[in-house]
Amino acid sequence: MNPTALVALLLWTSGTFLTVTGKAQSVSAWYGDTIVVPCPGGNPPPEDLMFVKWKIDRSDGTAVDLLVKQHRSSQATIQATDGYAQRVGIDDRQSLLISKASLRDQHTYTCMVVTESNLNEYSVAVRVHKKPSxxxxxxxxxxxxxxxxxxxxxxxxxxxxxxxxxxxxxxxxxxxxxxxxxxxxxxxxxxxxxxxxxxxxxxxxxxxxxxxxxxxxxxxxxxxxxxxxxxxxxxxxYPSEKASLEIVSQQPIEEGDNVTLRCQADGNPPPSSYFFYFQDKKLPEQSSDTYSIPSISREASGEYKCSLPENKEVQASKRIYVNYLDLVLRPSGRLVKTVGHLLTVKVEKNSTSDALVSWTKDGRMVEEPAFSSLTYGDAGVYTCQASMGRLTRSQSLELVVEGSPVITSLTKHQANDPKHQVLVCEAEGFPEPTFKWSISYTNEKSSYANGKAVHNVTVVLQANLTIFCNVSNKLGEVFSTISIHPDIQKRSGEKEDEVAVVVAVAVAVALLLVVTVGIVCWFWRRKSRSGSFRTHAAHTGHTAEETKQLAGNSENV
Incomplete structure (x- = not known):
């Protein structure tokens, strides 16, 4: 290293070397990303570069060396000894790289660039940003x-x-x-x-x-x-301000219906319970919002109300009208009466409106019965039914008409052969009468309906007999007689022959009279045309005397 550069580096690291820098830059990075701090300002390194060194300028005035990299070396020398030791590096453009950025990395970083002829430093402020997690x-x-x-x-x-x-x-x-x-x-x-x-x-x-x-x-x-x-x-x-009362039932309400009252209010949430009243008298609590009246009666007609338990001023009311129908039949049930007696039947109705009344006898529609004189045919089961809407009421009268037997007819007629005759005995009475005959018989037939009994028997014609028909029930007994004759068929045949002879004679006389009158008329007309009786006589071949004699004979016929 150039001695001049070495002296400059020593002075810079000691903090006593004064360098001239431009205005500090700033960079931002996202939390957790790698921070790239450019040096010098992101420009290419100078040609006579000797080495680059990075340090941190803390807010308390102290400085911490991070790394230094010689220009001709491929690796940087890490100088940091704290948490930065594993997170700092440098790229080919001399920019400082800090991985896993956190808010602790928000400092001012200074880059010192030492060349053969000069020493420059550049400050860069780092700001770490993080979006809300x-x-x-x-x-x-x-x-x-x-x-x-x-x-x-x-x-x-x-x-x-x-x-x-x-x-x-x-x-x-x-x-x-x-x-x-x-x-x-x-x-x-x-x-x-x-x-x-x-x-x-x-x-x-x-x-x-x-x-x-x-x-x-x-x-x-x-x-x-x-x-x-x-x-x-x-x-x-919000609290309820209004209430409503609903009547859940078929309309119109009739006695025996099941009726439910349902109360509702406009609050939210809806009230969990309500009080119900009948004629201003509180009713027992049943459920949250309903009150049930099973099989309602007419006594339950009246005004009903519901209200909020916590605010009785919020209430609603409805009036219930219960339709009802009563039917009383007098007399009713089973009634036993004597034939010929008077019977009065009365119907009493009590209803909220007009009811339709109908009658049946033994299941068939009939008019309202009136019995001025009871007959056996009046017996039967009478049902009176009253209807009003869905309501129906019915009462029944089982009328029994009884009486001792009365024989209404006792007759006879020829059987299919001349040796037998059929006897027919008819009677009225109730209970059903029994028949007894004073003679043995065969081919018995009987019927009974509406108090009328018919009993047929076949008997053998053996002698002149007077036969008894005896009819009885628990209330009495009656009999009647009829006579039979074995020769009835023979005498009947002779009489028919006599009648036939008389008829034949009468017919012959009538024919003869007609012929005689015809002849007389012919002669009279003949005489009129000829002008004299003689001419007529000559024409006929008879004298006047003969003609007069013929006329006399015809009158005597």
């Missing part, structure tokens, strides 16, 4: 309260250098603190170990109902760039 919103509120300052959340931009700035937006519009509806509190905390800054900003907001769907956004701004964090829309809580 994270931007997040902490302590997010679950809901806002109407017209009341409520904590929205705290936005935190962590570990930055320099510190990040935080602002708030609502639905994309900036929020400005006014101390009333919007309160923003910001703070910055410096980590003494890392030297990094964490910025926090808390937002309090007084909401309205319209803010229920608003989106709050935290904006972190650093070195001209920004990062946004959006919150989910927050519900806005």
């Amino acid at each position: 994270s931007v997040e919103i902490l302590d997010e509120s679950e809901a806002l309260t109407k017209d009341k300052l409520t904590q929205v959340g705290t936005c935190v931009a962590a570990e930055a250098n320099p510190a990040a700035a935080i602002t708030w937006r609502k639905d994309g519009q900036p929020l400005e603190a006014d101390g009333e509806g919007v309160v923003i509190a910001s703070s910055t905390k410096l980590d003494p170990t890392t030297g990094l800054s964490t910025t926090s900003s808390s937002l309090q907001f007084s909401a309205t109902k319209a803010d229920a769907h608003s989106v709050f956004t935290c904006v972190s701004t650093y070195e001209g760039s920004s990062q946004e964090v959006h919150m989910d829309p927050l519900p806005v809580h």
Whole structure:
């Protein structure tokens, strides 16, 4: 080394050598990256360069040598003994390289360039920048309260250098603190170990109902760039101002229906419970927002209310009308009456509106019954049904008409052969009567309907007999007689022959009379045309006397 350069180096390292430098440069680097500190100002090294040396100028006035590199050597000599020993280096342009930049590297670095003819030094200030490692919103509120300052959340931009700035937006519009509806509190905390800054900003907001769907956004701004964090829309809580009462049931409400009252209010969140009242009397609590009335009765008609437990002034009311239908049939059930008696049937209705009444007898539609004189045909099951909307009521009368037997007819007629005759005995009565005959019989047939009984038997014609038909039930007994004759068929045949003979004789006489009258008329006409009876007689071949005699004979016929 040139002796002059050696003396200059010794003086510079001792801090007593005064050099002339230009204005100090500055460079910036990102946290964790490699810092490149240029020397001299990034210009190519001079041709007569001998060596380059780098040192740190600390804020306390001390200096620390980092490295020195001879111009003709490929390797630098590391002089640092602290944490820089493993992190410093030099490139081909004589720039200082510091890896894994941190805030501790924010110093002024001095580069000494020694040539064969001169010694120069250049100072470079290093600034290390770090973006926030994270931007997040902490302590997010679950809901806002109407017209009341409520904590929205705290936005935190962590570990930055320099510190990040935080602002708030609502639905994309900036929020400005006014101390009333919007309160923003910001703070910055410096980590003494890392030297990094964490910025926090808390937002309090007084909401309205319209803010229920608003989106709050935290904006972190650093070195001209920004990062946004959006919150989910927050519900806005507010007390109830109005209530409504709903009646859940089929309409119109009829006795026996299941009815549910449901109360609602316009608060948010909705009230968790309500009080229910009937005719201003508090009802037992059932569930959160409903009150059930199973199988409602007419006595439950009236005014119902619901209110908030914490504010009875917020209430709603509804009136319930319960339709009902009563039906009474007099008499009803099973009724036994005597045939021929009078029976009066009455229907009594009690309903909230007109009801339609219909009657059936044994399942068939009939008119309303009226019994002035009961007959066996009146017996049966009568059902009276009243209908009103969905309501139906019915009452039944089982009418039994009873009486002792009465024989209405006892007849006979010829069977299919002349040796037998059929006897028919008809009677009325209830209970069903039984038949007994005073003669043996075959081919018995019987029927019974509506109090009328018919009994047919076939008997053999053996002798003249008077036969008894006996009819009885538990209420009485009656009989009637009929006579039969074995020769009834023979005498009937003879009489028919006699009648036939008489008829034949009558017919013959009538024919003879007609012929005689015809002949007389013919002669009379003949005489009229000829002008004399004689002419007629000559024409016929009879004298006047003969003709007169013929006329007399015809009159005697």
